[in-house]
Amino acid sequence: MDTEAVRSFVRAAELGQLQHAADELGVTQQAVSKRIATLERQLDVRLFTRTARGVELTLDGQAFLPHARNIVTGVDRAITAIRPGSRALRIDVLGLRSAQAVVLHDYWRSRPGTDLDVVTLRVNDPRVAVAAVQAGDIDASFRTVTDAATLPRDVQMIHAFDSPLELLVGPRHPLASARTLTPPQLRRHRIWVPGIAPRSEWAEFYDQLTTAFDLRIDAAGPNFGNEVLLDALADSADVATLVGARDRYIWPTNYDLRRIPIVNPTLAYPLSLIFPRANPHPGLRAIINHFGSLTPLPEPAWRPSWATATRRSDGDGDGSGYGDPGST
Template sequence: MDLDAVRTFVAAADAGQFQDAATPLSITQQAVSKRIAALEKDLQVRLFNRTARGAQLTIDGQTFLPHARELLRVEARADASVRPGRRALRVDVHSRRIAPAVLLQDFHRAHPRIELDVVTLDADVHAAMAAVEAGAVDATFHAVPIPARHLPDGIRTARVIDEHHELLVGPRHALAHARTVTPAQLAAHRIWMPGMAPGTEWADYYDELAAAFGLTIDLVGPVFGNEALLAEIADSAELATFAGERTRYLWPDSYDLRRIPVRGPAPIYPMSLIWRDDNPHPALATLRDHLDSRRVRSPDTEVWLPTWVS
């Protein structure tokens, strides 16, 4: 159905005269007549009775009018759903528990009028970057172990998160009462991180971290979810795992889990915002400025970063 003809029909119905409908539409009276005639032909009914006093809706015209108005409302909503600045900014945070989700919630509090569509793509940096490139999301957060010269054309990145590590242990673990731990101290303990997919940027990061400090990172075991992982650690005197400083976990008080900062040096997991430089959504620039202003530079004089961080 020709929506211009529908728009013209509604304008003529409201005006009661074809000439009066022509002016706000910026077309001639003849064009109004042609559009309505074409619509009547398409619908196979007469919508107006033309008289010397103007145009009066027929019974079919009266029946069609509310549906015509709804068609125009749907058209306006469809247009607004994708037009930059009107649709929600679509951002991938990979997981709603980790630092990017925390920062995005902080952004929402600071800019409550900006609509957000927060998604969690099950993707490594390459797949997430492809989603940005294809326009499936406006932005994503990932560690980027790729040199800038090897990024796809039009893809931009900016490091916005330096996430500290914490050791997560149960009350019977040997390090449960430590205020901080060093990577060297962890060499004698089993760090359990089941299900970490090889070839991902986070697997590469932990491989390099383990090699740098002689850590044993155990990937063995089925993945039953975070709740099961926390229950196992709470009940064990040997198991421990890493958690980001801003990662949000909830567990029963009876678990008595401990989060112990890792320092001396402090391993840092670097994450970047990834976007397309030709993305016109105005909220994207606002998000980038917000993240840059909130970026916490590590106060530690001694930090450890993977070799691919410049």
């Protein structure tokens, strides 16, 4: 069924004249007449009768009108849902319990009228997320291309915020009673981070972290999800993992897991935001400005080498590079 024919029928029924409907739709009266005639043939009914003053609905037309209105409304909503600038701001996060999602949720709670669509691209390679930004499938992505020089010219990457790491352990772990920990205290302890994906930004992060502090990062085994990881920590006396301070984890009370901040230096996982250089979604600026209101990272802090270049390229790291065609 031709939705424009249905739209022509609805406007003609509401206005009572084909010419008025044609004027509103930006077509000729003949075009409206043809559309309605085609619709009548498809439905095998007459929808209008002509009068001296215009057109009037037949009984079949009256029965069809409310359904036709629903069709037109549904089409309009569908178009709005996918049109950049008119649809909700669509941002890709690494996970719905990740620090990025938590920060976006805090932003939305402070501005509940914000039209925000938080999605998760099930990909590990940040180049796939870049392609989705280029295609307009998403408006922005919390991903990092660690070699910023390889970014396409039509996308921009800025530093969003840093996520300080914590050690997550079960109650029988040797470090479970610590209030804070330093990186040297983590040496020789097994830190299990299953499913580190090759070519991902976090693979490079853990490579550099291991080298910098001589840590024992164990990536063995597939990632069966947070629940399996938390089960293992609760039952183990020697396994720990690293989590972001803002990451949301939920476990049964009897697990008695402990999240222990790492200090001197703070281990910082840098989060970047990728979005189009030209015509970014109008709702994006307020999100980027929100990053500047986040609690500053405890210093001193360690960051991977690629984070320094990203922070330098967008000024002071608070999103000030937004809209600047010279920053990357």
